[in-house]
Each structure stands twice: as structure tokens, then as C-alpha cells.
Amino acid sequence: MSIELKMPALSPTMEEGTLAKWLVKVGDEVKSGDILAEIETDKATMEFEAVDEGRITEILVAEGTDEVKVGTVIALIVGENDAAGDAKAKPEAAAPVVEEASEQQATAAVAPKSEKAPASLKIEPDVPAGTELVRTTVREALRDAMAEEMRADDRIFVMGEEVAEYQGAYKVTQGLLEEFGGRRVIDTPITEYGFAGVGTGAAMGGLRPIIEFMTFNFAMQAIDHIINSAAKTNYMSGGQMRCPIVFRGPNGAASRVGAQHSQNYAPWYASVPGLVVIAPYSAADAKGLLKAAIRSEDPVVFLENELLYGQSFDVPKLDDYVLPIGKANVVREGTDVTLVSYSIGVGVALDAAAELSAQGIEAEVVDLRTLRPLDTDTVLKSLAKTNRLVCVEEGWPVCSVSSEIMAVVMEHGFDDLDAPVLRVTNEDVPLPYAANLEKLALIRVADVVEAAKKVTYR
Amino acid sequence: MAKPSTSKRAPEQAAAAQPATPNRERPPEPKRHVADKAELLEYYRQMLLIRRFEERAGQLYGLGLIGGFCHLYIGQEAVAVGLQSALEIGKDSVITGYRDHGHMLAYGIDPKVIMAELTGRQAGISKGKGGSMHMFSVEHRFYGGHGIVGAQVSLGTGLAFKHKYSNDGGVCLAYFGDGATNQGQVYESFNMAELWKLPIIYVIENNQYAMGTSVNRSSAEDQLYKRGESFRIPGIQVDGMDVLAVRGAAATALEWVRAGKGPILLELKTYRYRGHSMSDPAKYRSRDEVQAVRDKSDPIEAVKRELAAVGVSEAEIKKIDNDIKAIVVEAADFAEQSPEPDASELYTDVLVETY
Numbered sequence: 112m113s114i115e116l117k118m119p120a121l122s123p124t125m126e127e128g129t130l131a132k133w134l135v136k137v138g139d140e141v142k143s144g145d146i147l148a149e150i151e152t153d154k155a156t157m158e159f160e161a162v163d164e165g166r167i168t169e170i171l172v173a174e175g176t177d178e179v180k181v182g183t184v185i186a187l188i189v190g191e192n193d194a195a196g197d198a199k200a201k202p203e204a205a206a207p208v209v210e211e212a213s214e215q216q217a218t219a220a221v222a223p224k225s226e227k228a229p230a231s232l233k234i235e236p237d238v239p240a241g242t243e244l245v246r247t248t249v250r251e252a253l254r255d256a257m258a259e260e261m262r263a264d265d266r267i268f269v270m271g272e273e274v275a276e277y278q279g280a281y282k283v284t285q286g287l288l289e290e291f292g293g294r295r296v297i298d299t300p301i302t303e304y305g306f307a308g309v310g311t312g313a314a315m316g317g318l319r320p321i322i323e324f325m326t327f328n329f330a331m332q333a334i335d336h337i338i339n340s341a342a343k344t345n346y347m348s349g350g351q352m353r354c355p356i357v358f359r360g361p362n363g364a365a366s367r368v369g370a371q372h373s374q375n376y377a378p379w380y381a382s383v384p385g386l387v388v389i390a391p392y393s394a395a396d397a398k399g400l401l402k403a404a405i406r407s408e409d410p411v412v413f414l415e416n417e418l419l420y421g422q423s424f425d426v427p428k429l430d431d432y433v434l435p436i437g438k439a440n441v442v443r444e445g446t447d448v449t450l451v452s453y454s455i456g457v458g459v460a461l462d463a464a465a466e467l468s469a470q471g472i473e474a475e476v477v478d479l480r481t482l483r484p485l486d487t488d489t490v491l492k493s494l495a496k497t498n499r500l501v502c503v504e505e506g507w508p509v510c511s512v513s514s515e516i517m518a519v520v521m522e523h524g525f526d527d528l529d530a531p532v533l534r535v536t537n538e539d540v541p542l543p544y545a546a547n548l549e550k551l552a553l554i555r556v557a558d559v560v561e562a563a564k565k566v567t568y569r
Numbered sequence: 570m571a572k573p574s575t576s577k578r579a580p581e582q583a584a585a586a587q588p589a590t591p592n593r594e595r596p597p598e599p600k601r602h603v604a605d606k607a608e609l610l611e612y613y614r615q616m617l618l619i620r621r622f623e624e625r626a627g628q629l630y631g632l633g634l635i636g637g638f639c640h641l642y643i644g645q646e647a648v649a650v651g652l653q654s655a656l657e658i659g660k661d662s663v664i665t666g667y668r669d670h671g672h673m674l675a676y677g678i679d680p681k682v683i684m685a686e687l688t689g690r691q692a693g694i695s696k697g698k699g700g701s702m703h704m705f706s707v708e709h710r711f712y713g714g715h716g717i718v719g720a721q722v723s724l725g726t727g728l729a730f731k732h733k734y735s736n737d738g739g740v741c742l743a744y745f746g747d748g749a750t751n752q753g754q755v756y757e758s759f760n761m762a763e764l765w766k767l768p769i770i771y772v773i774e775n776n777q778y779a780m781g782t783s784v785n786r787s788s789a790e791d792q793l794y795k796r797g798e799s800f801r802i803p804g805i806q807v808d809g810m811d812v813l814a815v816r817g818a819a820a821t822a823l824e825w826v827r828a829g830k831g832p833i834l835l836e837l838k839t840y841r842y843r844g845h846s847m848s849d850p851a852k853y854r855s856r857d858e859v860q861a862v863r864d865k866s867d868p869i870e871a872v873k874r875e876l877a878a879v880g881v882s883e884a885e886i887k888k889i890d891n892d893i894k895a896i897v898v899e900a901a902d903f904a905e906q907s908p909e910p911d912a913s914e915l916y917t918d919v920l921v922e923t924y
Contacts, residue, residue, distance in 0.1 A: 268734065294734065299761065300757075300760055300761065300764070302757040302760065302761065304723065304753065304754045304757055305723055305726075305754050305757025305758050305760070305761055306757075306761065307723070308720060308722075308723020308724050308726065308727060308754060308757075308758065309723055309724075309726045309727040309730055309758065309761060310727060311723070311724055311727055312664070312712070312723060312724035312725060312726060312727020312728045312729075312730070312731070313727040313728070313730045313731045313734070314727070315712055315724065315727065315728065316662065316712070316727065316728045316730075316731030316732075317731060317735075318730075318731050318734060318735075335717060335720065336720065336723065336724075339716070339717050339720065340715070340717070340720055340724060344703075344705075344713070345918050345919070345920070345921060346698055346918045346919055347695060347698060347699040347703035347705075347714075348695050348698075348699060348703065348704075348705040348707075348713070348714075348918075349693070349694070349695040349696030349697070349698050349699065349918060350696070350917065350918035350921070351694075351695065351705050351706070351707055352705045352707055352712070352713070353921055355921075384919050385919055385920065387920065387924070407921075407922060408921035408922050409920045409921050409922055435924070436924045437924030481924070484924050
């Protein structure tokens, strides 16, 4: 009986990859531990090892094939004791397929599929007409932003765990070591509190550090320096001592990584005077706002999202694409209801808007982009147009950014409301691991659709 | 012995091999500084300024003119003066915790703006918005003034990173107390500083009490100068009540660090005469203990004796005393009479830029 070899998932968020190279050919005998192939994910090139012993009978996906879905059968082997040529798979080999499929569904609950990532996002109005748009992943956009700014200003350096020689745990700093060298791209020990403090001190001394946290979950160890040292010093010194630093890294839920690696810290940082907090959705915003963050004289918390790193968006091809901090963006115009969101929630809101449109409800989607200072004008202006508002947030409900938007709307937009404001957030529980429970805990398009229908009384 | 094998070593040989011989370069034992008359007079002047300034601050606190937490430096004057007199103001950087008045005065920062900060006035060095624990002078490269115990150690390591990155020849002097030596980030910083050979002098001001807890009640290794050794940071214990011993240690430390050999740790054994802060009744130690230190080891009295030995007259000393008194009175008057910040200052300096 043949054993099916399937395209493996090599990271929690991998959905597909490139089969870069076969290291075996039909007829080869393989044993457990042999390297069969090299597979490129969006983050790295990985070696695919044999688990079973046997002879390769068929190679089903040629080397160099892109976008091979996780779970695709890529080769067949036959064990020593089995009769050759039986094309049927072992029944038990089917089990992982189900698991992988449900994992993809869990991911898809939040992450828009790459091909579905909206090309139609409204580009900034002040981008000159006819500017070439280049499909770019969020990951590349962030890297480009850092590289462009580092070329222009020697005071800027990047510091964090695995940012240099490993090329970034999520490959965001790929190529920076090669271009800028070890003086400016610095691997640290696993020591968040320490290197957050070192970066903050260097900023006080006059440099412009970019401090990468492998995830913001780990920044909890460093939050003292972000808040007590970086955010408060300018005020406490009467404006004498600045702290121009960017703390950046992925934030929020990834996929199946459990409660300790899945929290959205946006509301925590957004509550602190003295910080600027940015949480972009698209690659264009990631680039334009990271450049602005690096240039800012203020400490900036820049919240990225792992599930968005591999998503592609149109980015204007300009020498210096910088966006204003503190400005929300209406990414979809509509007349019936306003959906307010940020980061990965914007994708959910846009998917919901598409579904609502099919049902005759035109939703306007506001991407907050900056969470502190909050662009309440854009939110209130949209509310004045639609008279109904739903907050969409991949995070907990209590004391959330949604809570703040609801308070602002109640205080300043009460007369424009034709229905109570609703919020669609994650469930109020630590994020569970089980695929089905994780899916239940995260925000879903269907819930946004339902909330929008409720406030429009449909 | 060429072979490292120890398997058949006799027990008496193992015992004989016990004292750890340095397996790497170490700084030499510091020599007590030999100061000329002018230097001694300057040390005396600076230490007395700190003493009188702090006494006056204590008074103003009692009168309700200074609020909140106010940590006095009385008794520890030789540390800041001895160390900072060896630095180059504007090139080297200094950072400390919340007991920061003395370090600022030792760096020549105007006593008036320090006292006005203590009273929370517009003319204060932080416009009255920082207070006793949060004062800075970027011009002097004095970087605070930090209220979270141990934070200045990581921040100071960052300042040292800046010195190295910019190749500006500067060294960071990062002060912390015996209490801070039990904070985790101190060791995170030690590790990076040695790994990257950063130009930093870590200064433990061991005044023997972390608020009310004595060193041996809080520290498994109470010889604090050893605390950097497992990171290969050499440590030196210094008599922090003797300004000349401190100055000598500063020279040794600076030579080590400026030569690119990485960080060094100084433990300054000192003593604070007052409570941890103004609101501390200091019941954890006896009056006799404090009095004994005052009588036997007072750093200012020690300099006075040095001055007498080089032939400085009582009259000369008296004149300095009077000058210092006048400076402190002027600072206190300024701090009392300056207006409080305008209400509009509430919303300034939160962010630098407008978004």
C-alpha cells in the first residue's frame, strides 16, 4: 500500500508554499530522517524530512511549483513489506487532512484569504494620479519602510530577538543585516525588559531605535520601560528629554498558538498619554505609517499582525511614501451603517460589508489606523452620514478600543444615532487552542453582518 | 601541567587548587587619589553644598513646601562628588534613581532650578512637572532621575550603547542602590553590556538599607561588588565615605572602560543618615548606629581633616561654609517665591509633535 506524502504545514499560519526542490527521485529508497525536499514558506526555506521508510514510487508535484496548498499529496512511497504499485492511500493517513483543513478554517475566520485581500482599498487622496501601484505583502512593506528610513538616517537601528542573522522570526527584518551590518541590526539575548530599557536609554541619548518584540505578548515583560520610561519622560522633564523610539512587532491572535501568544494589547497602550499607538491593516498603511513612526519625536507602539504579514496589497510606488499619524481612513464608502475597526478587524469588516452589500445594506468601513491619538472626527463624520455604528475588534470586549469608540460616540455623536452602538469582539475568554473553540472565540464575519442588520433594523 | 584531566588528582591537590586564579584580565586595585589643595577645596565645597541643600530641602518638606516623596542624599556625598569629578561634563553621561539631588549638584546644575523643582514651580528644571524623583539636564548629559527601582540600569546601558554606537568617546555612569541589585533587569543589562563591551560604569551605592530592609536580609550574596562576576564584569569594593578613595576608584574604572574593555562595577559602601524618604521613621536601625557613622565616618569631616593637613585655615573653611549657606538660602528663596506652573502647562509636553 502506498503512503501519501503531503505538503506539510511548517508554521502555525502557513496555508501554502513553494516546493522548491526535490532531493530524491522516483525509485530512491528513503528512511526516516532523510531530507526529501526543500519547501519555501513565506517566512523561510525548510527541509522536509521522511517519517516513513520505503521507496519513492511517484512524485506528483514537480519542483519549482508555487502555491502548493498544505495537505496536497506531493509524492507516494511504498513500504518494504508492501506490494508495489497500490495507488490507494493508507486509511489513517487521511486523518491529518481533516485537522489541517479545520486549522485553515480557523485561520480564515479572521484572516482574509490572500487572493481576496481587497485591491480596491481606497488609496490616500494625496497620492498623485497615475502613480504605479505595486502588490506588496505587509511583511515587505514593513521591511521597506525600515530600510528606507535607515538609509536616510544613521541614528536609526533595529534591535530585538533574531532580527539579524535569523532574518527575523517572522522575516520582517529580512535583508537588513546584509545591507546595514551588525552595528545597526542587532540580535539581543532573550531579555525583553533589558533590551526595551537599552533601546529607551539609547533614544534618550539621541539615537532612534526600532525595538522589535517577537510578539507583543513578550512585551509584557518590558511594559514598564514602554510606559514608565518612554511614555512619561518628556512630560516629567518639562519637554526637555525626548524619547523617539518605535516598539514594533506582531500583536493579537495568530493561529492555534494558545492564550499566552494571542493577546491584543492595543487597548492597553492606547490608554497611555505620552504614547503614539498605530495598528495598520494594509501594506500601504504599514509602510507609510511605520516611516512616520520612525521619524516621530515621540515614542510609538506599532502593532502589527502576524496573519496579515503574508497578505498583499497595493502600495504606491513613490520615493518617500509617508502617511500622517492620527488620521483614520474610510476604506469603503457606504450610507447605511459605519463599521469601525483597526488592524486585522478591518479585513473582517470589509468581508462583512461585501456580504451586507449583497443583502442591500451599504456599510462604510473606517480603519482607525492610529489608536492614539484617536481620529474621532472621521468616526463622527461617518456616523453623521450613516447614523448607525458597529465596532469590530479582534480583541477582548472589556475596556477595549470599541468601548472607547462607543463612549466617544455617546458623548459627541448621540444626536446622530438612530440605533444603539454595537460591538463585535472576541469572546471574553483566554484564547483556546482547540481549532473549533478558537474559531468560536474570534470575531467572525457573520457576527458583524448580524450586528449591522440589527442596528439597521433589518 | 599540560593535561586538563583531573580524574586522578589527589584530594589535597584539589584543595590546594581552590582559590580562583583570574582567568582573564582584571583592573588593578584602585589607589587612593592624591589631591592638591585646590582639588580638596572643590570636593569640600561640593559635598557641603549637597549636605546643606538637602538639609534645607528637609526643612522645606517639613513646612509643606515640598510634597510627595523626597529622598535625601545626606551621608552619601562623597560618592557623587568623588565619581563625577572624574567625568567630563557634556561628554560622559550620568543616570540615577530617585535619590538624585546630590548627583545633579555634583554635576554643577544650578541649585535654584533643582530646589524650584522640589517645590513644584514653573522655574523648576522640569517646569514643576517632575518633582524630586524626575529631574533631567540633557545639556549636562544628566539623564535623570528615575522612580522605578532598577530602571536606570537598563536605561544607562542604553546610554552606553549610544556612546559606543556614535563613537563619541563618552562613558555612562549608572548609579543604583543596594535594593536595585535584586531587580532582574539589572542582570539583563549586565549581560548585554559585557556581551557588547559597552562603556559603562555600574555604581552600586550601598547605603545598607533598601528602604527598611538591610542588605543581608535581602541579598543571598551580600558582597554586592561580586554581583557582576558571573557576567565577567569585574567588581571593586570602595570606601564610599572617603572622597579620595572614591576618586581613585573612578580613575581605575574610567581607564578600564575608556580602553574598550567593557563595563565595570563599583560597590560604594556608604550610609544615609536620614530615612529612606522624608516619611520614613527609620525604626529598622538604632539611633546609636546612625550616630556612630556620623561620629566616625562622616565624609565631609574627613575632607576637613585633609584640608587641615594641607594647611587650610579655619577662616578659609568658614568662608566656604558661609558662601554655601548663601547659595542654599538663595535657592530656597527662589524656590519659595517662584510661581507655580500655569494651568495651561497641564497639557503641554505630553507629546512632542502635533498629530
